[in-house]
Amino acid sequence: MERLRSTEIATHVGECVQVAGWLHAVRRLGGLTFAVVRDGWGMVQVVAEAPEVCATLAGTGNESIVAVTGVVTAAPQAPGGVEVQATALDVRVPVAEPPPVALHKRALGASLATQLDHAVVLNRHPQRRAVLRLAAGAMQGFRATLTAREFTEIQSPKIVASATESGANVFRLDYFGRPAFLAQSPQFYKQIMVGVFERVFEVGPVFRAEPHDTTRHLNEYVSLDAEMGFITDHFTIMALLRDVLAGILAHLQAHQAADLALLGLTLPDVPATIPHIAFTEAQELIWHQHGVDVRGEPDLSPQDERWLGAWAREEFSSDFLYVTGYPMRKRPFYTHPDPARTAVSNSFDLLFRGIELVSGGQRLHRYEDYLAALAAAHLPTAPFADYLAAFRYGMPPHGGFGLGLERLIAQLVGLPSVKLAALFPRDLTRLTP
Numbered sequence: 001m002e003r004l005r006s007t008e009i010a011t012h013v014g015e016c017v018q019v020a021g022w023l024h025a026v027r028r029l030g031g032l033t034f035a036v037v038r039d040g041w042g043m044v045q046v047v048a049e050a051p052e053v054c055a056t057l058a059g060t061g062n063e064s065i066v067a068v069t070g071v072v073t074a075a076p077q078a079p080g081g082v083e084v085q086a087t088a089l090d091v092r093v094p095v096a097e098p099p100p101v102a103l104h105k106r107a108l109g110a111s112l113a114t115q116l117d118h119a120v121v122l123n124r125h126p127q128r129r130a131v132l133r134l135a136a137g138a139m140q141g142f143r144a145t146l147t148a149r150e151f152t153e154i155q156s157p158k159i160v161a162s163a164t165e166s167g168a169n170v171f172r173l174d175y176f177g178r179p180a181f182l183a184q185s186p187q188f189y190k191q192i193m194v195g196v197f198e199r200v201f202e203v204g205p206v207f208r209a210e211p212h213d214t215t216r217h218l219n220e221y222v223s224l225d226a227e228m229g230f231i232t233d234h235f236t237i238m239a240l241l242r243d244v245l246a247g248i249l250a251h252l253q254a255h256q257a258a259d260l261a262l263l264g265l266t267l268p269d270v271p272a273t274i275p276h277i278a279f280t281e282a283q284e285l286i287w288h289q290h291g292v293d294v295r296g297e298p299d300l301s302p303q304d305e306r307w308l309g310a311w312a313r314e315e316f317s318s319d320f321l322y323v324t325g326y327p328m329r330k331r332p333f334y335t336h337p338d339p340a341r342t343a344v345s346n347s348f349d350l351l352f353r354g355i356e357l358v359s360g361g362q363r364l365h366r367y368e369d370y371l372a373a374l375a376a377a378h379l380p381t382a383p384f385a386d387y388l389a390a391f392r393y394g395m396p397p398h399g400g401f402g403l404g405l406e407r408l409i410a411q412l413v414g415l416p417s418v419k420l421a422a423l424f425p426r427d428l429t430r431l432t433p
């Protein structure tokens with residue numbers, strides 16, 4: 001008999017079917033044994049009355065691989081509104097040892113460290129799985145939205161010869177005797193590829209040697225990057241990003257209702273125009289509202305971002321807020337200045353519920369401007385020779401953004417750490433699992 005997936009059986013009421021998966025839970029009630037079989041997509045409730053099936057279930061450890069044959073019947077209280085009345089049970093891979101953390105409990109009680117240390121097994125928990133599947137859905141929504149707008153997907157090298165974001169926070173490695181780095185972002189390559197395709201995006205890992213342990217930093221994370229040519233300024237990119245976010249959330253709503261329901265989530269609205277505030281105005285606001293004088297600071301602190309997030313919610317009922325015009329001295333050398341005020345950059349961060357989710361902006365596009373920017377940053381041109389070639393041979397005004405996938409998921413779900421949005425997070429102490 002062909003195996004059906006858990007999500008398929010609801011349309012087979014009255015038929016004899018086979019389901020197979022992991023034995024998630026077993027409990028006895030009167031003369032009946034109830035079991036839950038979990039497969040890659042969901043759960044199936046199984047009811048057994050036959051003494052030999054009940055005895056086998058009683059003697060089989062959770063997480064054993066089992067196949068159940070039986071008739072599908074309507075059961076409004078069961079997941080999916082159906083259950084399987086088991087007539088036969090085949091234990092294919094018995095497991096005797098209990099898992100390191102109970103997977104059959106509705107809520108995961110384990111500490112963050114325990115959850116991360118046992119991620120291999122713990123990622124099977126229905127709630128963990130729903131979170132991780134939302135991350136998969138967000139990547140799909142990102143790809144679908146940009147593909148529909150004629151962007152081309154690229155995959156750029158992750159072993160690179162120069163740091164892109166800054167010399168700090170970069171993992172060094174030995175490339176056949178030559179120094180090399182793990183890419184901090186696809187920044188240079190996505191810009192170079194604007195010279196080829198005009199509009200590009202990339203979904204891929206990036207590496208940051210951040211030597212601190214926080215709830216918002218990973219040492220390897222998934223970056224959702226986009227870059228496009230022929231823009232007016234950073235506001236063109238901010239409008240694009242607004243539509244990309246709306247596209248991602250619409251995708252999750254349309255395709256992942258079950259995961260959202262399991263996590264009890266309602267997705268936020270993305271305003272037709274996301275409100276924006278200039279960097280210096282944001283600092284003034286914090287000074288007036290909270291009495292903390294951050295004016296003159298080159299960047300916003302996590303506390304400043306939380307305050308601004310709360311203000312956006314209060315003022316605009318928006319979970320999203322753009323902060324524009326960061327000081328040039330805090331942005332990477334490739335950033336385009338505001339033509340009217342050269343100390344101010346044509347850049348933005350997007351705050352989502354009070355945490356930086358995206359950085360982006362307009363880039364320099366003239367060769368001479370790059371030479372001047374590198375000189376001003378006291379950087380040699382030689383390591384950037386290939387990158388600079390793109391500008392020597394003609395590049396349009398362009399810009400883009402980078403969005404951290406784990407931050408998006410952590411903020412959407414309300415996770416206490418971005419580490420819980422990664423399959424197997426890399427942090428200061430964790431190189432395994």
Ligand code: AMO
Pocket residue numbers: 165184185187208210216217218219221223225356357358359360361400401402403404405406407418
């Ligand atoms: P930036 O360095 O600000 O910009 O990174 C962009 C976004 O990536 C996420 N992020 C992180 N997520 C988890 N752990 C980290 N250590 C981490 N660092 C950053 C954040 C952040 O907003 N090249 C530019 C983007 C661009 O301008 O296109 C860049 O990488 O969500």
